Amino acid sequence: MNDTLTPHDLSDLPLEEVSGDALAADPLAVESLDGSDEDPRVAVLTAERDEYRDRFMRALADAENARKRAEKDRREAENYGGSKLARDLLPVYDALTRAIEAADRSVAPELVEGVELTLRELQNVFGRHGIKVIAPAVGDRFDPLQHEAMFEAPVPGTRAGDIIQVMANGFMLHDRLLRAAQVGVSSLPASN
Structure with missing residues (x-):
């Protein structure tokens, strides 16, 4: 037998034919002398298989997480992508509402009806796109999540935190606040 075997050559030989010097050159062959009957190549392949399985499972989890993130981003873009346009349309809603409130129906009933129809159509568009009016x-009680206090004033017959005046309606886009309702709030302490 040749005394200059390489570790690669050791894998082809039965364990009984490998000399002590050759075993020292191949750490896998040395590991097999610990009394186990397992071939060192099997242990290496098993470890390699486990590493690849772990890598595969991590890659699969990463791909699933990326898919979920992309789906969430798509839903948010669909629901909230038009929020800038919606914010820009809110003053139009306010102007139409003020026009109807200030109009004299006896002078120009057709004009008032046209403004009402325009406002109704704008409300329909808002409804189709998930915009709800906070009126x-x-x-009502002041809710800091939906209302913006423009001023506080003591008003007899009210409790602190009651809305005493509504200056502008607010708007929600699905579950997000587009604009808080602008209100005046009573500052009187609660009566005993």
């Missing part, structure tokens, strides 16, 4: 009423 607080005088006497």
Whole structure:
């Protein structure tokens, strides 16, 4: 037998034919002398297989997470992508509402009806795109998540935190606040 075997050559020989010097050159062959009957190549392949399985499972999890993130981003873009345009249309809604409130129906009933139809169509468009009006009423409780306090004033017959005036309606885009309703709030302490 040749005394100058390489580790590659050791893999082809039965374990009984490998000399001590050759075993020292191949750490895998040395590991097999610990008394186990397992071929060192099997242990190496098993470890390699486990590493590849782990890498595969991580790559699969990363791909699934990326898919979920992309789906979430797509839904958010669909639901909230037009929020800038929606914010820009809110003053149009306010102007149409003020025009109807200030109009004298006896002078130009057709004009008032046309403005009402335009406002109704704008409300329909808002509804189709998930925009809801926040319309607080005088006497409602102030909600800092939906209302913006423009001023506080003591008003007899009210409790602190009651809405005493509504200056502008607010708007929600699905579950996000587009614009808070602008209100005046009572500052009187609660009566005993």
